[in-house]
Amino acid sequence: MSKILILGEHDGKTLNPSTHKCVTCAKAIAGAEITVLVLGADTAAVAAQAASIHGVHHVLRVDRPENAHPLAATFAPQIAALAPAYTHVFGPSTSFGKDLTPRVAALLGVPQVSDLMAVEGAHRFRRPIYAGNAIVTVEADAARILVATVRVASFEAAAATGGSAAVASRTLDVVLPTHTRYVGSRSGSTDRPDLQTAARVVSGGRALASAENFKLLYDLADKIGAAVGASRAAVDAGYAPNEMQVGQTGKIISPEVYIAFGISGAIQHLTGIKDARTIVAVNKDPEAPIFEVADLGLVGDLFQVVPEISRILGA
Amino acid sequence: MKKILVCIKRVVDYNVRVRVKPDESGVMLDGLKMSVNPFDEIALEEALRIKERGTNAEVVAVSIGVADTQQQLRTALAMGADRAILVQTDQPIEPLTAAQTILAVVRKENPDLVLLGKQAIDDDANQTGQMLAALWDRPQATYASKLELDGAKATVTREVDAGLETIEVDLPAVVSVDLRLNEPRYVKLPDIMKAKKKPLDVVSLESLGVAPAVWLKAVKTQPPAQRQKGVMVKDVAELVDALKKKGLI
Ligand SMILES: Cc1cc2nc3c(=O)[nH]c(=O)nc-3n(C[C@H](O)[C@H](O)[C@H](O)COP(=O)(O)OP(=O)(O)OC[C@H]3O[C@@H](n4cnc5c(N)ncnc54)[C@H](O)[C@@H]3O)c2cc1C
Numbered sequence A: 001m002s003k004i005l006i007l008g009e010h011d012g013k014t015l016n017p018s019t020h021k022c023v024t025c026a027k028a029i030a031g032a033e034i035t036v037l038v039l040g041a042d043t044a045a046v047a048a049q050a051a052s053i054h055g056v057h058h059v060l061r062v063d064r065p066e067n068a069h070p071l072a073a074t075f076a077p078q079i080a081a082l083a084p085a086y087t088h089v090f091g092p093s094t095s096f097g098k099d100l101t102p103r104v105a106a107l108l109g110v111p112q113v114s115d116l117m118a119v120e121g122a123h124r125f126r127r128p129i130y131a132g133n134a135i136v137t138v139e140a141d142a143a144r145i146l147v148a149t150v151r152v153a154s155f156e157a158a159a160a161t162g163g164s165a166a167v168a169s170r171t172l173d174v175v176l177p178t179h180t181r182y183v184g185s186r187s188g189s190t191d192r193p194d195l196q197t198a199a200r201v202v203s204g205g206r207a208l209a210s211a212e213n214f215k216l217l218y219d220l221a222d223k224i225g226a227a228v229g230a231s232r233a234a235v236d237a238g239y240a241p242n243e244m245q246v247g248q249t250g251k252i253i254s255p256e257v258y259i260a261f262g263i264s265g266a267i268q269h270l271t272g273i274k275d276a277r278t279i280v281a282v283n284k285d286p287e288a289p290i291f292e293v294a295d296l297g298l299v300g301d302l303f304q305v306v307p308e309i310s311r312i313l314g315a
Numbered sequence B: 001m002k003k004i005l006v007c008i009k010r011v012v013d014y015n016v017r018v019r020v021k022p023d024e025s026g027v028m029l030d031g032l033k034m035s036v037n038p039f040d041e042i043a044l045e046e047a048l049r050i051k052e053r054g055t056n057a058e059v060v061a062v063s064i065g066v067a068d069t070q071q072q073l074r075t076a077l078a079m080g081a082d083r084a085i086l087v088q089t090d091q092p093i094e095p096l097t098a099a100q101t102i103l104a105v106v107r108k109e110n111p112d113l114v115l116l117g118k119q120a121i122d123d124d125a126n127q128t129g130q131m132l133a134a135l136w137d138r139p140q141a142t143y144a145s146k147l148e149l150d151g152a153k154a155t156v157t158r159e160v161d162a163g164l165e166t167i168e169v170d171l172p173a174v175v176s177v178d179l180r181l182n183e184p185r186y187v188k189l190p191d192i193m194k195a196k197k198k199p200l201d202v203v204s205l206e207s208l209g210v211a212p213a214v215w216l217k218a219v220k221t222q223p224p225a226q227r228q229k230g231v232m233v234k235d236v237a238e239l240v241d242a243l244k245k246k247g248l249i
């Protein structure tokens, strides 16, 4: 039977929806027994959230002051100490999971499968390669612990309620390194929905031409309750902060609707939006590659189109 | 800072769109343009800037790959690396094996810093740096967009989902680089000539004591699901209408 350990992602207060998505992936493995692990300084609140996720059987808490910030160097040895009791260790394909899980795998001496997008068996999965231009089915050795990241855009979040897992606290006799220290962080947190989980995303490219002009998109986004994304070109040029980048090396997202303004549609960008239910593109070049994947396309100047949409939608 | 090791992977050029083989046994690579993984160029550029900032650190480029990988290592030498090491093999190299191999080189070279890309754009694994740091039992700073060195430690700004995070690591350390760390320089013709004279050692996996394992079996490789071609609307009113009908706004 598969015993799956999921590395819960949280900020100390709230469990990240990436955890719920990992649970859905784990549930796709027949008969899986699912444990969510939360490491932190005080994980009481997030452990309770994990325990109520539908489909979770157990929650493990490891609280210690060194766990206040998720540093791979300190988290990995603790996870590696717990892992041998499980057949699988899953982390989300977020910056938290991608940083952490390979370090766990190497400590265990096992390979990692990155970006699971579909489950075909307890040790057989599909994953994208070459920026999503090919999908490979891989089979891992069933005799080893399988460490993987779950491509969060490929799975719906498991329901946050309905579960009633038992929560257990663990103390681990693991010496933690001090060679890696958290200094600080800057997040451009806004009241807008989170890009990775938003149902609607409005996104802008190089054509926006300035940070100032991005306000056009923020206004539209606020009207329709959308998150705002950007192409790499827009981020590189300083029009938008890095956490807004969508694509192969930014965020891979799966909103109900993705509305791209002045984005050409480079393969690295398209990789990030392939799972959007509906793609809308507005570009002044009728030949722009983004129109090849758009469900709805409009050839036009975004500086006229965006204000006009806002106007039609009313104040 | 005496020595910096930079990992260079040979990959299909980022401008090339790969296609899968009709028999699903893999992707068609014959005749495709091969290049240095774009992130690795950024890693090398950062190493060169550290060197040029007056540390005069030796910059050593390392790659694991087929004999033709010498081309990418020559590019690295032309950019400014002092010497290169090719661990030559025809086997496919998975990240864990790559990390074990780089560790073997690290043990010989004792660098103060290992710089590599956050991900190779062929397999998009995003694993090797973290695995190397684990096996070496040293700090990792992934997705670096800023790197400041200060004696025996480094302060690294990392691109994370929520924004930017800063950590401090003791050296030696492994740093994997993100796109916005720097803009790599262009190689000039005289540098290409000079690079031909720089040392490029070719060694085998066996000589480093690494046995390449095929950890994961690729059962089949298929094209991604294609999206249906959509419709073009003529004006904004029609666009808003269509979105409303679908219940999307
Ligand atoms: C290793 C690697 C990784 C990468 N990762 C990513 C990634 O994660 N995400 C990403 O986005 N890119 C990524 N890129 C970059 C990618 O290749 C493209 O360069 C980038 O996506 C282009 O951004 P853009 O579409 O905004 O700009 P451009 O390609 O310059 O397109 C601008 C578009 O705007 C249109 N336009 C201009 N003016 C107007 C107007 N007034 N109204 C309407 N339309 C207008 C133009 O017709 C054009 O189509 C990566 C590249 C590499 C090498």
Ligand SMILES: Nc1ncnc2c1ncn2[C@@H]1O[C@H](COP(=O)(O)O)[C@@H](O)[C@H]1O
Residues within 6 Å of the ligand: B007, B008, B009, B010, B037, B039, B040, B062, B063, B064, B065, B093, B095, B098, B115, B116, B117, B118, B119, B120, B121, B123, B124, B125, B126, B127, B128, B129
């Ligand atoms: N065969 C290889 N030779 C040299 N460097 C490699 C190799 N494989 C991976 N790397 C390095 O590790 C980084 C991350 O690769 P990956 O984990 O495969 O996504 C790359 O950007 C390279 O710097």
